[in-house]
Amino acid sequence: MSDYLNPEPVPAPDTTIFWEAAKQGRLLLKQCRNCGKPHWYPRQLCPFCFSVDTDWIEASGKGEIYSFCYMRKAAAPYVLAYVTLAEGPTMMTNIVDADIGSLYTGQKVEVDFRKSVGEWSVPLFRPSGPGSL
Amino acid sequence: MSRHAAAYIVGAYEHPLRNAPDTSVAQLHAEVAAGALADAGLTKEDIDGFFCGPDAPGTGPLSLADYMNLNLRHVDTTNTSGSSYLIHVAHAAQAIAAGKCNVALITLAGRPRQEGKSKGALKRQDNPNQPDFEWENPFGIQILGVYGMVAQRHMHRYGTTAEQMAWVKVAASHHAQFNPHAMLRDPVTVEDVVNSPLVADPLHRLDCCIVTDGGGALIVTRPEIAKSLKRPRVKVVGCGEAPMGQAGGYFEITDTAAQKSGAAAYAEANVKPSDIKYVSLYDSFTITAMLQIEDLGFCEKGAVGRFVEDGNLISGRGRLPFNTDGGGLCNNHPVNRGGMTKALEAVRQIRGEAHPSVQVPNCDLALANAIGGQLGVRHASSTLILERG
Numbered sequence: 001m002s003d004y005l006n007p008e009p010v011p012a013p014d015t016t017i018f019w020e021a022a023k024q025g026r027l028l029l030k031q032c033r034n035c036g037k038p039h040w041y042p043r044q045l046c047p048f049c050f051s052v053d054t055d056w057i058e059a060s061g062k063g064e065i066y067s068f069c070y071m072r073k074a075a076a077p078y079v080l081a082y083v084t085l086a087e088g089p090t091m092m093t094n095i096v097d098a099d100i101g102s103l104y105t106g107q108k109v110e111v112d113f114r115k116s117v118g119e120w121s122v123p124l125f126r127p128s129g130p131g132s133l
Numbered sequence: 134m135s136r137h138a139a140a141y142i143v144g145a146y147e148h149p150l151r152n153a154p155d156t157s158v159a160q161l162h163a164e165v166a167a168g169a170l171a172d173a174g175l176t177k178e179d180i181d182g183f184f185c186g187p188d189a190p191g192t193g194p195l196s197l198a199d200y201m202n203l204n205l206r207h208v209d210t211t212n213t214s215g216s217s218y219l220i221h222v223a224h225a226a227q228a229i230a231a232g233k234c235n236v237a238l239i240t241l242a243g244r245p246r247q248e249g250k251s252k253g254a255l256k257r258q259d260n261p262n263q264p265d266f267e268w269e270n271p272f273g274i275q276i277l278g279v280y281g282m283v284a285q286r287h288m289h290r291y292g293t294t295a296e297q298m299a300w301v302k303v304a305a306s307h308h309a310q311f312n313p314h315a316m317l318r319d320p321v322t323v324e325d326v327v328n329s330p331l332v333a334d335p336l337h338r339l340d341c342c343i344v345t346d347g348g349g350a351l352i353v354t355r356p357e358i359a360k361s362l363k364r365p366r367v368k369v370v371g372c373g374e375a376p377m378g379q380a381g382g383y384f385e386i387t388d389t390a391a392q393k394s395g396a397a398a399y400a401e402a403n404v405k406p407s408d409i410k411y412v413s414l415y416d417s418f419t420i421t422a423m424l425q426i427e428d429l430g431f432c433e434k435g436a437v438g439r440f441v442e443d444g445n446l447i448s449g450r451g452r453l454p455f456n457t458d459g460g461g462l463c464n465n466h467p468v469n470r471g472g473m474t475k476a477l478e479a480v481r482q483i484r485g486e487a488h489p490s491v492q493v494p495n496c497d498l499a500l501a502n503a504i505g506g507q508l509g510v511r512h513a514s515s516t517l518i519l520e521r522g
């Protein structure tokens with residue numbers, strides 16, 4: 001699974017800041033100043049109250065596996081996953097450096113940035129306790 | 134009990150081909166249209182409304198309307214992927230009630246097997262401008278992967294097992310043996326399913342639908358016209374449609390929009406799940422059908438694993454006969470869009486024209502449900518309730 005190279009992200013005009021931060025190993029989230037709730041994926045308009053007053057915040061990078069699927073038929077197999085961040089929202093990602101057979105929903109994970117096929121870095125997650133390789 | 138209905142399904146036709154190397158996509162659409170018209174006892178000149186999805190080549194309905202030389206005053210190209218075609222029935226009924234058309238034609242057709250789109254690892258047809266693309270494509274999202282996550286989470290939350298999921302395929306394959314057109318006609322066992330290769334854990338190969346060429350068509354019309362025709366009448370008594378997404382990052386992938394579309398259709402028809410004699414469910418994967426069984430109220434949330442065991446979905450044997458044509462798991466899944474074939478078998482059941490080995494006795498009320506898009510990411514559910522009469 002370490003052979004898998006993530007497809008290149010295509011930043012939108014309003015999300016380049018996220019991908020620039022990712023290059024520096026920082027995971028950003030959008031949070032609304034009006035209703036206070038962080039959301040995923042990042043938007044300029046809060047998807048809960050529709051306020052335009054949203055801020056980028058730096059996430060802790062900690063979370064737990066929400067669900068996962070081992071893509072064993074891929075040329076370079078990988079783990080597609082949803083991870084629920086400590087801040088609340090759940091995001092799609094991959095799990096890396098893990099013992100596939102011992103992965104479980106609820107497992108603690110932490111962010112680990114890896115280079116994509118191109119110039120960007122993508123936020124993947126690895127087990128933060130037992131189960132990491 | 135007799136319910137008011139604005140519209141009836143009077144024509145239904147399923148293309149017999151599952152591989153169509155020698156037929157163009159436009160011709161497949163025309164063939165299913167002609168088949169449904171012949172079934173109804175109507176002619177092309179009767180059609181004044183046309184409903185199609187993005188499987189129709191060209192801009193919306195324009196190329197096909199021109200190819201078939203239809204004389205139209207109403208068109209609708211609602212696209213919610215595989216659930217579109219049940220929504221088309223609902224929208225046709227609404228258009229008929231509003232006086233916008235009298236005879237609506239709905240077609241679905243294509244030849245994905247010829248175009249190399251029948252691989253299980255099919256990548257999504259995405260547009261980088263769609264706002265979610267940036268947050269999913271970099272992680273290698275595939276249809277198999279998201280449904281694998283749905284199944285994984287259902288197992289985690291509710292203790293559902295691979296053997297229970299397998300019962301859905303077992304029931305579909307039992308029905309398919311009686312369908313001479315079905316792509317896969319050999320009955321399989323639970324052991325066959327769980328011993329088939331894992332493709333995207335926890336999904337086995339036999340948890341996955343087939344991909345076929347071909348298609349189908351429906352004719353929907355107003356009550357006065359339906360009553361002038363000779364075929365058994367199929368009344369559209371309840372419709373519901375609902376999309377569901379990731380809700381800003383706070384979602385439950387084992388929930389489906391069938392909770393909403395089903396509730397709307399039951400309310401409109403004024404019936405409850407226990408009144409339904411036969412159900413067509415979109416079975417893109419075994420888990421897809423299972424979540425619809427829960428969310429349409431045929432069992433408690435989380436209890437579907439036990440519900441489907443021991444042949445409970447097999448006609449003549451279980452409490453909830455489903456997909457008696459063999460469904461998308463065994464019979465037909467044209468263009469990866471299962472909504473059309475769900476309606477077609479429900480119509481056969483209401484007419485009493487399913488294969489005698491799988492016909493539900495006195496099937497006066499049937500439900501067809503489809504999920505379009507992808508569970509676990511973004512999808513839309515559509516529900517139709519059909520009544521004899």
Ligand SMILES: [Zn+2]
Nearest residue numbers: 032035046049
């Ligand atoms: Zn807000």
